[in-house]
Amino acid sequence: MARYIGSKCKQCRREGKKLFLKGERCFSAACSVEKRPYAPGQHGQAKKKLSEYGLQLREKQKAKRIYGVLEGKFRTYFEEADRKQGITGENLLRLLELRLDNVCYRIGLGRSRTEARQVVRHNLITVNGKRVNIPSYQVKVGDVIEVKEDAKSFERFKLTAEVTGSRIVPEWLEGDIENLRGTVKALPTREQIDTDIAETLIVELYSK
Template sequence: MARYIGSKCKQCRREGKKLFLKGERCYSAACAVEKRPYAPGQHGQAKSKLSEYGLQLREKQKAKRIYGVLEGPFRTYFKKADRQAGITGENLLVQLELRLDNVAYRLGLGRSRTEARQVVRHNLVLVNGKRVNIPSYQVRVGDVIEIKEDAKSFERFKLITEVTASRIVPEWLEGDIENLRGTVKAIPARDQIDTDIEETLIVELYSK
């Protein structure tokens, strides 16, 4: 499957704001967005006002980049969210938050969503005691997510926890970073999702 493997700083510059794609490293004062506050490329510094469609498209692209989801799966998430009861935009964000790679990131099992996805892909994560290596796996209330026992002593996780131990775990999760595990306590409410996304713009885009 195709996946962007270029500079994450370029993605942030394209959206004009920090997307925290590198986790805690994005808090560095040397952030590329602050040094070069314009889009990458030959015409990046050209000033142009975005149309309504342009704003909607940029918001969708920003959401895809933050959660690391390609266009096909993202559209599938939207279609499912649209069929569900409730507010479509909020349903979409909830689905993205309940991805296993995102939950692992929120629990501090990865310094970034990209690293958390890699941890899942490398067969290091258990859900309710069973190995799951699919980053898009949708967790449910009551699920216990943890690093498998023989991997907890890896140097990799010592380095990860040194960075993520102080990370605030969302209210809908219960984290135990010392034991590299956590539990899904509830479905996240919109005010518990701190991602900087205006989901109404995405709904307007796909509703055209």
């Protein structure tokens, strides 16, 4: 499966702001976005005023990078969101939030979404007692997400819990980091999704 393996700091610099792709480590004062607040590359320091299309494109790219989704899958999410009842942009964010790797990140089973995705891919997560190793798996209300029993003693989870134990879990989830478990209490509303994304720009881009 294709995935981005380049520098995460370059992704943040390209968008001009912290995307917290490294989780808690992004709170470090040594962030490259603060040191070099311009896009990477030869012409990164050239000041350019973005067109309307440019703003829409950058917002889509930012959302893809935050959630770690490639173009094909992201468009599939948009098409599904557009078919659903309700506001397309909010539907899109809800689909992204309900990804298994994102939920694992939200409840503290990974210090970053990348680490949470790795945990899922390594067959360390169960949903309702059944092992699931697909990061894009869509969780549902009532699902119980948990580190499998024989992996709970792994040193990686002890270290992760020390870092993420103080993380605020969204209201639509119930986190139990002590037992490496979480429950989906409800579908997330737009107000409960704290990701800095202007979803209306993404809808406008795909609606052209």
